[in-house]
Amino acid sequence: MLLQGTPCFYLVVLIGEYMSKGKVLGVILIILLIVFIVFTRKGLFGKGDVAEEQNRYTATFIDIFDTRTEIVGYAPTEDEFSKKATALREELINYNNLYDIYNDYEGVNNIKTINDNAGVQPVVVDEKIIDLLKFSKEMYAATDGRVNIAMGSVLSIWHRYREAGVDDPENAKLPPIEDLKAAAEHTDIENLIIDETAKTVYLQDPEMSLDVGSTAKGYAAQKTMEFARAQGYSNMLLSLGGNIAGIDGRIDGTPFRLGIQNPDMDSDVDYIKKVDIKDGQCVVSSGDYQRYYEVDGKRYCHIINPDTLFPSDTFAQVSIITDDSGMADAFSTALYNMTIEDGLEFVNTNDNIEAMWVYADGSIVYSDNFEQYLVD
């Protein structure tokens, strides 16, 4: 610690030399040495050794994407960290307002505006909405329709029954299958018309609506991390409702270590597994353990299978590691709705995606290369 910086070391050597010439000078130099050390600790000596101590900070926001946002980063002072966290928050709030399906915002055409104008007229929207919708169509194609943002009509029925059921568990009910089937008649993504030159979006089917829950959060997280990189931010972790992405690793050079939520919430074990991620990678889990309600003792989660129009119940959780947050979100939803055989084939034939499936009894299946990320 004391001789860590070379200037410090030279000072000691100098003291030794001058000592032979006279006591007073020596003592003065010793005092200088002490002053030097104290100043170094206080950070007056620019970059190097202990001078610019990087502290770790965490910021939590609860006003974005109806979920919790956590940003972990390093800075010499809390103020400097807050500036970065605030910049990221502003980016995210912009995405939040554009991708909102429940609320209107003054002077903003968002996804709700598009839904409100279904069958009425095309709506002029921000480029960021066009980009998300195009990305969502890509995800529809990539997952064989298992990620379908045009399922709003079906999802809103489940949303209503789930909220009522959570609020009044005694009288919790399942939506009638006839209602779901009738709504499913209006989920054709081909009726989502994007005009890139006019910058408009139009829903051709007046009964249809968009629910971008399976893609918007991840897409916004990905774009926000790209923004952070463009700003030159380093050593940062962004968690958008548990969709976690990292830039670099920890300040000490070790990788960021992430816990994967144990789907068994009654267990004393917080994390079912821990993984170390590389720069630019992200991890996301889909499961039945946070957003759900129970009817007659059976749990019904928020992830609805487009084939059955009911929540999937094959797995307790599916987790994905990949290098794009948007894809991570979409693929974890898709895998949750697939059989293990289809899912394994999907993951093992796509590059840069690894997955872990957890069954209700705690048993685990890994894709070919997931285990290389595991620690402990």
Next chain:
Amino acid sequence: MKRNDIILIAVLLVVSIGLLIGVNIYRKNNTSGSAKVEVTVDGKVYGTYPLDEDRQERIELADGSYNILKISDGKASVIEASCPDKICVNTADIHYTDETIVCLPNKVVVKIVNGEENDVDGMTR
């Protein structure tokens, strides 16, 4: 160089090293004191409770909404709440520094401060 000079240097060095170590220990004790549970409502601190004392605290909001915080065996959890989604109740208990339980509808955040350091930087949900 005289013998006395060397002794002087040695003494001063020892004193300065001693001071540095002292400052470090003081800082450490000040940051990793006893763990606490900090509850904020809409960003404002509602209350702070020691993590090592078992208790139940009803967090009352102006509009009648509430969350019931339970601290037991050095862990904090929300065991009951008036919110429609109950995600806070369905969140696992917490005890590591910076771990949180969030109730979005009530804007309540329960956070551990000065606790045990976690070996993970984040978790999926």
